[in-house]
Amino acid sequence: MTHEKRMRRLRRSMMFLNAQRPALIKDAYIYKPDSLMLDLEDAVAENQKDAARFSLYNALKSVDYRGVERIVRINGLDTPHWQEDIRVTVAGRADGIRIAKCETAQDVLTVVEHIEKAEEEFGVEKGFTLVMAALESPLGIINAYDICKACPERLFGVAISGGDYRKSMQASFNPGGIEMMGGRANMLIAARAAGVQCFDTVFTDVDDMDGFREEVIQNKQMGFDGKSLISPRQIAIVHEIFTPTQREIRNAERIVRAVREQAAQGIGVFTLDGKMLDIAFVPGAERTIELAKASGVYEGDL
Amino acid sequence: MQIKQSAMAGTLESSDVQVTIEPHEGSVEIELESSVMLQYGRQIKACVQDTLKRLNVNDVRVTVVDKGALECTIKARVQCAVYRAAGVETGFPWGGAIQ
Numbered sequence: 001m002t003h004e005k006r007m008r009r010l011r012r013s014m015m016f017l018n019a020q021r022p023a024l025i026k027d028a029y030i031y032k033p034d035s036l037m038l039d040l041e042d043a044v045a046e047n048q049k050d051a052a053r054f055s056l057y058n059a060l061k062s063v064d065y066r067g068v069e070r071i072v073r074i075n076g077l078d079t080p081h082w083q084e085d086i087r088v089t090v091a092g093r094a095d096g097i098r099i100a101k102c103e104t105a106q107d108v109l110t111v112v113e114h115i116e117k118a119e120e121e122f123g124v125e126k127g128f129t130l131v132m133a134a135l136e137s138p139l140g141i142i143n144a145y146d147i148c149k150a151c152p153e154r155l156f157g158v159a160i161s162g163g164d165y166r167k168s169m170q171a172s173f174n175p176g177g178i179e180m181m182g183g184r185a186n187m188l189i190a191a192r193a194a195g196v197q198c199f200d201t202v203f204t205d206v207d208d209m210d211g212f213r214e215e216v217i218q219n220k221q222m223g224f225d226g227k228s229l230i231s232p233r234q235i236a237i238v239h240e241i242f243t244p245t246q247r248e249i250r251n252a253e254r255i256v257r258a259v260r261e262q263a264a265q266g267i268g269v270f271t272l273d274g275k276m277l278d279i280a281f282v283p284g285a286e287r288t289i290e291l292a293k294a295s296g297v298y299e300g301d302l
Numbered sequence: 303m304q305i306k307q308s309a310m311a312g313t314l315e316s317s318d319v320q321v322t323i324e325p326h327e328g329s330v331e332i333e334l335e336s337s338v339m340l341q342y343g344r345q346i347k348a349c350v351q352d353t354l355k356r357l358n359v360n361d362v363r364v365t366v367v368d369k370g371a372l373e374c375t376i377k378a379r380v381q382c383a384v385y386r387a388a389g390v391e392t393g394f395p396w397g398g399a400i401q
Contacts, residue, residue, distance in 0.1 A: 022375040023317035050391070051311050054382040057396055058374035084392050091396030122397055 006095070006130065007156045009069065010294040011035050011197060012226040012242040013235045014159075016073070018043035020052035025059045028068075031232035035069035040085050041076070041100050049081050053088045060092030071132065073098040077107055083114055089129070090118035096130035096156070101164065103139045108150035115154070132157045132199075135187055136164035144187050148194030157197030159228055160187050165201070173204075175211055177218065188223055197225040206231040216241045243295040244288045252285035252292075253300050303399075305362050309386035312371075312379035319371035321350075321379040323387040326363035330354060336368035349373050353380040357399050362387075377401075 001009070015033040017024045019040050028036055038059070044052040060070065072094045074085035078101070089097055099111050108131065115129045131154045133140075133147050140147070141160075148158055160183055166172055171179035184200065191198035200219045203212045212234060219227055220241050227238055244252070254272065259282050262270050269278040292298035305325045312320040332350055336343055346368055353376070354362065362384075368376070381400055385391075394400055 021315070021318075022371060022378075023315060026317065026372055026375070050385065051379075051382045053394075054311075054378040054385075054400070055375065057400065058378040058381075061401070062372075062374040084394065088394070088396055 003127065008197075009034075010291070011069070011157070011199065012295075013229055013238045014071065014199060014226060015229040015232065015235065016043065016202065018052075019056040019059070019072070020044045020048050022055060022059075025055065026063055028232075029063075029065045031235050033068060033229065033232075033235050034226065035071055035095075036065065037071045037073050037098055037228065038094070039073045040081070041073045049075070053084065057088050057092045060094055069096070070094045071096045071098050071130075073100055073134075074111075076101040077110060082111075086111065086114045087118045087121070090115055090124055091122040093124060094129070096132060096154075098159070099131060099133045100161075101136045101140070102133035102147055102158075103135075103137055104143050105146040105150035108133055108147055108155060112151050112154060127153055129154070131155050132159060132197075134159045134161045135183075136161040137168045138165075138183075141165075141183050141186050144190035145193060148190050148196050155196060157199060157225065158187055158191050159199035160184060160201050161228075162201030163204075175214070177215065184222060184224075192223070198223070200224045200227045202228045202230045203234070204230065206233060209233070209237070213237055213241070239295070242291075243297055244292045246297075248288055249292045249298060249300070252288035253302055255281050255285040256289070256302055303357050303359050303384065303388050303390075305359060305384070305387045306389050307387055309383050311382035311386060312375075314367060314369055316369050317371055317375065318369050319346075319376050319379050320367045320369075321376075321383040322365040323383040324363045324365075325361060325387075327361050330360060331363045332366065333364070334366045334368065336366070337370050338368070342368075345373075346376060349376045350380055353377050354384070356401060357381065357384050359384055 011034050013033040014035040014037050016037045016039050017028050019038040038056055040052050072089040074097055075081035119126050135141055135158055165183050166179055188198050203215050216238055258272050259279055289302055308324045310322045312318050314320055332347055334347055
C-alpha cells in the first residue's frame, strides 16, 4: 500500500483491545474491523504496563492480522511510560500510534520526534509510523485545527474520547449526545478544514444495541469517517451504517454521469428527477463511490 | 543477564501462562505445569529455553504454569518476568535479545 493510501485508508471501525490480554489479541482480526487499537493505556493496570509491551511486541511480530490496520494507543505524555511505548510500537512495525490526551500541536510534534528516533534505532523506514490524536479535553478541542495540521506527513486523523471529555466538561452521558455536540462539531470542522479523518468516541453500554445504532447513525449524519469500538458485536452495525447502500451508489453514479454529460453540452445547472444539480454535487457523489469501492461493495465502472 | 530477584509475569487465565523466575546459581532449571502437557509440553519447554538463551540468562529457576498459551504469549511472559527479575525498566532491546 502506498503512503498516500495508508493515510487515507478506510477506517469505519477502530476496535480497542487490551494489549496485555493474550486471549484478545491473538484472534481479533477474525471479526474484521478496519483497524485494531492495541491499548497500552487505560485498559492496562499501572503495574502491568511492561507486560503489555512484551505481549504487544510478540503479537505484532508473530500474529498475521490479515490486512487489518494495527494502531497502538500509547500512554499519555504526562506518564513515565510513553517513550518506551513508542519504541516498542515502532520496533514491532505497527501501522500507527494513537496519542492519548492530546492537547496541543506540540504534543504531536513531541511524539513524532520520538517516533523518528525509534525508526532510526530499529531500522524502520522514516515516515512509516502514522499517528492519530485523541482529543479528550476542552483544550484539545480548542486546539483541534492546530493539532490536525501539526504533521501532514504522518497524522491521518483525530478522535474524540468521550469519557475524559465529558468529565472535563462537567457533563455526563445523554442519549442523543447533547453534551458531546460542541466537541464533536468543533473537531469535525477542524478535521475537514485540515483534510484529515475524524472519528467518534466509544459507546460503552455493549448491551444497548439500539442506543448504539442511534449514535452511529448520528455519527454518519454529522460526517464522521468512523468510530472507536470496544466490542466485536459493534462492528457489523458500524459497517452497515457507514457503507453506502446500492441505492445511494446508483444515485451517486447518476449524478456524476449527468453532470459530465451536461457539462459536455455546455450546461452548468440542470434538474434530475426534479432536483437541482450542478458541479457542486459531484465531490459528494464521488466520495460515495469511493467509499463503496473501499468497502468492497462497488460493482459499477466509474 | 543477571537475575537479581524473584519475579512473576502472566496470569492463570485461559490462553495465558504464568511465569515465575528465581535466581538459581549455576544452571537453568525449568518446571512446567500445563493443561496441554502431553501434546505440547516439549515444545513449551523448548520455547522457554530458547527465549532464556536469547536473553543470555544462565542462572535461573523458572516455574511455568501454562493455560494453553500460544508461543508468542509464552515468549512475552518469559521476557517480562526476566526483565522484572533483572530490575530493568526502560531501553529494552526490541528486535535484539527480545525476538
